[in-house]
Amino acid sequence: EPERHSCSMHSAHFPLLIGRRLGAYSIGISSTLQGSIRAEPSLAQGQGRPSHGQWDEHMEHSLETSLVPCGKDKYISKNELLSHLKNYNLYYEGLNLQLRHREEEEELIVEGLLNIFWGLRRPIRLQMQDDNERIRPPPSSTSWHSGCNLLTQRPVAKPATIPDIQITEAEDNPTSTEEEEIKTTEDDTPQLMRTRSDVGVRRRGNQRTPGEQRRIKRHRFSINGHFYNHKTSVFTPAYGSVTNVRINSTMSTPQVLKLLLNKFKIENPASEFSLYMVHTSGEKRKLKDTDYPLIARILHGPCEQVSKVFLMEKDQVEEVTYDVAQYIKFEMPVLSSFIEKLKEEEDREVDKLMRRYTSLRVLIEQRLQDLARCHATM
Structure with a gap:
């Protein structure tokens, strides 16, 4: 009985509940429409629609914001680029080669690391010093203490002075006192010679002369924290070795080249080099100055x-x-068989063209003869 009563109560109140919900839904729709009308007073009050020029300008602006430049007069839709970027990041999931993107003033910007492989055949020159580390010129003979801080950084040990020991020849019958002095002198002499030898080795191994220190300071320079000697500053990177630079999608090919050369302090001008997209098939395509290497990398896929x-x-x-x-x-x-096949096909095409134009020439000559007969009869 209680269950039946509750069911009857629910069935009795069901139309009322439906009516209330429909009323609330209608009220919500009306409020939404009123809000939209308030948002567009010109359309609600009948002040007219946007002009044709304004509409074209709006469409052109929306198209510009939905396209991303990938070269000179070349564009790709933003959605398509984001789709390629998603696949790219899935390939490098969990690695530092994943790319990030953001929008600035409705412009899509992608940034991250780009792997670049060395493919140089000639040696390159490195700078003599870091931009942050200035090496002073060697001091002149007149100003010995000008410019070099090595002497102030650590004290220079003075070379040990070896006493001058003279041993006189012994007499035939030396006294006991003289024998003791000679014995003491002979015992001390080899020890002093060993001391001199030890000092020499220690000074050459751990302590350089001021001249050597100045020469090393002049010849040494730093690249990304690593010190080199200028005699080895010309070298060729291993072919196929990889490096990377952090760039974004708005950087063109010359900008990426300049960034790479500055990273390794390469003295050669950027005009000597270029970036190439190399495929396993053997295709080599030079990236133009108007191309964007990061976008080109995304469009070619992540697999190196x-x-x-x-x-x-x-x-x-x-x-x-x-x-x-x-x-x-x-x-x-x-390849030779390919050339033979192409030559045969070329010969067939030449014969076909010759037959075609031969027949056309015959028709034209016949028509000219007919016209000449007509003029003769007239």
Whole structure:
């Protein structure tokens, strides 16, 4: 009975509940419409729609904000770039090569580390010093203490003075006192000689002369905290070794090159180098000055076994297109057979064109003869 009563009560009140909910829903819709009307007073009051010029300007602005430049007169949609970026970060999940993105004034900016592989064939020159560490010139003979701080950093031990010991020849019958003095002198002499030898080794190993210290100071320079000698400042990086730079998607190819050269304090001008996108197929495409290397890396995919960004000399590398790259890995006999097939196809096309234009020439000559007969009869 109580359950049946409760069910009847619910059934009796059910239409009332439905009515209340519908009323609240209608009130919510009306309030929403009123809010939208308040938000657009011009449309509600019938003041007219936006003009055609304003609409075109709005559409153009929305298109500009939804496109991301990836080169000269080349654009990619923001959604497509974000899709590539998502796949890129999934590939490098948990690694420091993941990229971050943000928006500044409706412009999408991607930033992070870009791996660049060394592909140089000629040696490069390194700077003699860091930008933050200035090495003073060697002091002149007239100003011995000017400029060099090595002498003030640590005390220089004066070379040990060895006493001059003279041993006189013994007489035939020396006295006991003279024998003791000679014996003492002979016993002390080898010890003093060993002391002199020890001092010499210790001074050469741990303590350099002021001249040597000044020469080392002049020849030593630092690159990212590592000290080198200027005699070894010209070297060639190992081909295929990798480095990285932190860049963003708004940096062009010259800016990335300059950043890389400054990182390693390379003295060669940036105009000698260029960045290339190298594929495993053999294709080599030079990144133009108007390209953005980070966006190019994202669009080519994250896998470096498929494509890599190389730093190479401009005059040592020739671009290889995709059409040429697909034949690079074939052996010479296979390539020769390809050439023969292409030659046969070329000959067939030439014969076809010659037959076509021969027939056209015959038709034109026949028409000209007909016109000449007509003029003769007239």
